[in-house]
Amino acid sequence: MSLDTNRSNDLSKSKATNIANTVNHNATQPPWLAELEQRSRRNQQTFIDHISSRLGRPRATEPPIHPFRGAPSFWKEWSWEEQERVERFTAHFQEVGGHVVSVDNLEAAGEWIAQYAQDLEAREIVRQQLPELEQLRLEQRLPDAHLAVWNEDQQTDWRATAAGADIGIVMAEGAAAYTGTVMVTSSAMQGRSVSLLPTVCIVLLYKKNLHTRLGELLVPLDQRGRQQLPAGVHFISGPSRSSDIENDLTIGVHGPGIIYTLLIG
Amino acid sequence: MSRSEKTSATVKERADIALNNDFLRKAVRFTTERLRNGKQLASTEHGNWDEWRERGRQIRLHTIAHLDYYLNLFVENARANGVHVHFAEDTAAATEIVMTIARHKQAESVVKSKSMVSEELHINHALEEAGIEAVESDLGEYIIQLAGEGPSHIVIPAIHKNRYQIAELLSKDAGEELPPDTTVLAGYVRRKLREKFLDADIGMTGCNFAIAETGSMVLFENEGNARMVTTVPKTQITLMGMERIIPSWEDLEVMATLLPRSATGQRLTMYMSGITGPKRDEDSDGPEEMHMIIVDNGRSGQLGDPEFQELLNCIRCGACLNVCPVYRQIGGHSYGGTYSGPIGAVLTPALNRNVAEWDDIANASSLCGACYEACPVKIPLHDMLVYLRRRKVERGHGNRWESIGMKGFAILMGNSKRLGTALKMGRILQKPVVHNGTISLKIGPLKGWTTYRDMPPMADDPFRERWSKLEQELQQDQVTMDATVKDRMEQLVQARQRSKRGDFDES
Numbered sequence: 025m026s027l028d029t030n031r032s033n034d035l036s037k038s039k040a041t042n043i044a045n046t047v048n049h050n051a052t053q054p055p056w057l058a059e060l061e062q063r064s065r066r067n068q069q070t071f072i073d074h075i076s077s078r079l080g081r082p083r084a085t086e087p088p089i090h091p092f093r094g095a096p097s098f099w100k101e102w103s104w105e106e107q108e109r110v111e112r113f114t115a116h117f118q119e120v121g122g123h124v125v126s127v128d129n130l131e132a133a134g135e136w137i138a139q140y141a142q143d144l145e146a147r148e149i150v151r152q153q154l155p156e157l158e159q160l161r162l163e164q165r166l167p168d169a170h171l172a173v174w175n176e177d178q179q180t181d182w183r184a185t186a187a188g189a190d191i192g193i194v195m196a197e198g199a200a201a202y203t204g205t206v207m208v209t210s211s212a213m214q215g216r217s218v219s220l221l222p223t224v225c226i227v228l229l230y231k232k233n234l235h236t237r238l239g240e241l242l243v244p245l246d247q248r249g250r251q252q253l254p255a256g257v258h259f260i261s262g263p264s265r266s267s268d269i270e271n272d273l274t275i276g277v278h279g280p281g282i283i284y285t286l287l288i289g
Numbered sequence: 290m291s292r293s294e295k296t297s298a299t300v301k302e303r304a305d306i307a308l309n310n311d312f313l314r315k316a317v318r319f320t321t322e323r324l325r326n327g328k329q330l331a332s333t334e335h336g337n338w339d340e341w342r343e344r345g346r347q348i349r350l351h352t353i354a355h356l357d358y359y360l361n362l363f364v365e366n367a368r369a370n371g372v373h374v375h376f377a378e379d380t381a382a383a384t385e386i387v388m389t390i391a392r393h394k395q396a397e398s399v400v401k402s403k404s405m406v407s408e409e410l411h412i413n414h415a416l417e418e419a420g421i422e423a424v425e426s427d428l429g430e431y432i433i434q435l436a437g438e439g440p441s442h443i444v445i446p447a448i449h450k451n452r453y454q455i456a457e458l459l460s461k462d463a464g465e466e467l468p469p470d471t472t473v474l475a476g477y478v479r480r481k482l483r484e485k486f487l488d489a490d491i492g493m494t495g496c497n498f499a500i501a502e503t504g505s506m507v508l509f510e511n512e513g514n515a516r517m518v519t520t521v522p523k524t525q526i527t528l529m530g531m532e533r534i535i536p537s538w539e540d541l542e543v544m545a546t547l548l549p550r551s552a553t554g555q556r557l558t559m560y561m562s563g564i565t566g567p568k569r570d571e572d573s574d575g576p577e578e579m580h581m582i583i584v585d586n587g588r589s590g591q592l593g594d595p596e597f598q599e600l601l602n603c604i605r606c607g608a609c610l611n612v613c614p615v616y617r618q619i620g621g622h623s624y625g626g627t628y629s630g631p632i633g634a635v636l637t638p639a640l641n642r643n644v645a646e647w648d649d650i651a652n653a654s655s656l657c658g659a660c661y662e663a664c665p666v667k668i669p670l671h672d673m674l675v676y677l678r679r680r681k682v683e684r685g686h687g688n689r690w691e692s693i694g695m696k697g698f699a700i701l702m703g704n705s706k707r708l709g710t711a712l713k714m715g716r717i718l719q720k721p722v723v724h725n726g727t728i729s730l731k732i733g734p735l736k737g738w739t740t741y742r743d744m745p746p747m748a749d750d751p752f753r754e755r756w757s758k759l760e761q762e763l764q765q766d767q768v769t770m771d772a773t774v775k776d777r778m779e780q781l782v783q784a785r786q787r788s789k790r791g792d793f794d795e796s
């Protein structure tokens with residue numbers, strides 16, 4: 025794999041040109057982009073007005089009443105007991121090629137990961153910069169491996185680090201048993217690359233965050249609202265896979281071909 | 290390479306080319322069969338399927354009926370998130386915006402994840418003309434790109450290629466001999482594309498759904514390439530049909546229930562990603578600059594048209610392709626447009642607003658109604674095909690005999706809808722054109738069939754029954770599949786069943 029070394033330099037100085045979540049970025053825009061923005065605002069009027077006129081009425085500006093929001097009502101009330109959630113989640117995640125391991129606590133999770141990394145002779149490991157993951161004490165447990173902590177310094181090209189890692193370790197924010205899905209989010213401490221670029225992905229999930237339905241993960245995103253949403257919310261249901269060659273299943277096409285959920289608690 | 294919307298060959302001629310390719314038919318039938326069964330499995334396992342479909346339909350109907358409000362809301366929110374939103378009324382406008390961004394970014398390469406809109410706009414062609422490399426990163430798309438072809442199925446673009454053909458293409462690409470082994474071939478593509486991702490200046494994606502209330506975009510995929518495209522390059526460009534909107538994340542649960550189950554029989558695709566704006570200041574990955582181009586390109590023509598507005602409800606799952614006897618017979622490329630199968634037969638002429646083209650594609654359908662029954666948002670495609678025929682005749686593109694026949698259609702369609710009536714009409718309309726017990730002049734719903742298959746007059750046998758016979762016939766055809774190909778495919782299925790990975794569970 026060839027890495028563009030210029031890119032890594034660019035990354036650290038990228039802050040200057042970056043666009044914050046809610047600020048008006050017109051001021052710092054290069055002229056061509058400012059021009060596109062202006063054009064966009066002009067076109068918006070015509071574009072949306074055209075839609076209204078095709079719909080045969082004046083422009084709607086009030087929120088319409090949406091009587092069918094979300095899942096059918098019988099579904100919204102439905103849930104499994106914890107035991108069943110664990111069983112279903114495990115069955116569904118495994119059915120599509122993922123692995124689920126139950127551990128009592130973070131200490132046990134750390135032990136399991138260390139053993140796994142040793143068995144596989146993992147050399148490069150990258151994890152999110154989260155206090156829980158620190159408690160895994162992987163640095164002590166795996167003195168021979170190189171352990172990188174996402175975004176712990178400004179010099180490193182973190183994407184490249186993740187791409188070169190054998191194992192990436194992330195914390196799930198929640199999970200849905202019905203679809204066998206874990207949800208991970210992005211932030212400065214939680215690079216999206218950590219669950220995407222390494223060969224193996226290990227997801228830590230507290231049992232208390234395992235829900236029944238996908239809706240139990242989605243509705244809170246509406247409640248958080250635009251300004252509180254992370255840039256990336258990723259729902260992961262198993263290993264990267266494709267059947268594009270003669271329907272023959274291959275795993276690890278672009279993302280991790282091996283994925284573990286460590287169910288804690 | 291034929292990526293033009295309408296090549297000079299007719300559907301019939303293209304179908305003949307397709308029909309000559311034995312493997313194509315077998316592979317298409319095998320895959321669609323498997324996906325269809327997978328879908329049946331997933332939707333029975335998931336109870337109350339019809340209630341979910343109805344819910345999906347209602348959400349789509351509601352959003353489209355208020356599209357001006359929701360699209361505007363989406364745009365305002367996406368902008369507030371720091372996205373550069375652009376509007377393009379047609380291919381030329383969309384291409385110009387992409388090229389402007391690419392030029393100012395001094396882009397040398399663009400890495401893409403699957404986007405039907407980009408196919409529709411022929412963006413790769415425009416990029417390549419400007420000397421910019423456009424790399425498709427979906428495994429199937431990468432393969433057909435090497436072959437210089439367009440996708441033949443919405444969900445499985447390289448459905449028509451076998452592993453030997455793929456090994457040959459990839460060997461040429463690699464400059465060394467690669468064995469026809471799926472793992473080796475996929476491994477090669479992984480390595481090759483990793484480099485492309487890390488080198489690319491721009492990542493380009495489509496958009497499955499756009500959430501109005503938070504200005505987020507949602508992508509469904511299995512390989513992780515869409516995640517790569519939205520994580521690694523510094524600039525992201527997303528092409529989005531203007532109708533992709535849903536109001537909320539809560540509504541996404543319904544779409545996430547319907548789309549993967551209908552497309553591939555999965556509970557959920559391996560990845561579903563919601564992207565809300567470019568990377569935050571402190572983030573070390575994700576795009577620094579994010580553009581979304583909202584494309585009309587003929588879509589607004591369906592708005593306010595009572596017969597076709599529901600086309601905009603389509604969530605591009607491909608289920609109607611998998612159940613369509615005509616698609617299963619002739620394969621995707623025969624449709625000659627970006628979108629194939631029953632949805633393509635209606636969408637292509639609707640987007641092109643070209644009445645003269647309508648007969649050709651609209652006839653590549655049996656009007657059996659299977660597409661409607663499979664559709665997760667209940668789009669009455671078979672009715673639309675009849676409307677298309679009628680409009681074509683109304684606008685003077687039909688011949689005299691057909692016009693007489695189509696007037697009969699109009700009268701009958703006036704008081705009743707859907708399959709039953711259309712089928713009864715099929716029988717009535719045959720009357721003036723049946724000679725010596727066979728149909729000599731091909732009218733309306735029968736034309737497609739009589740062109741591609743010999744069909745005796747329907748007499749008193751309802752089309753519905755005939756359809757089930759036809760299906761049996763198609764399935765019997767499969768028995769004549771080349772024995773070695775069949776063996777291999779069966780082994781694959783069995784192996785997967787044994788491995789307990791869920792035999793109908795991948796895309």
Ligand code: SF4
Nearest residue numbers: 603604606607609664
């Ligand atoms: S028309 Fe319906 S079945 Fe066909 S692709 Fe669209 S949503 Fe799927």
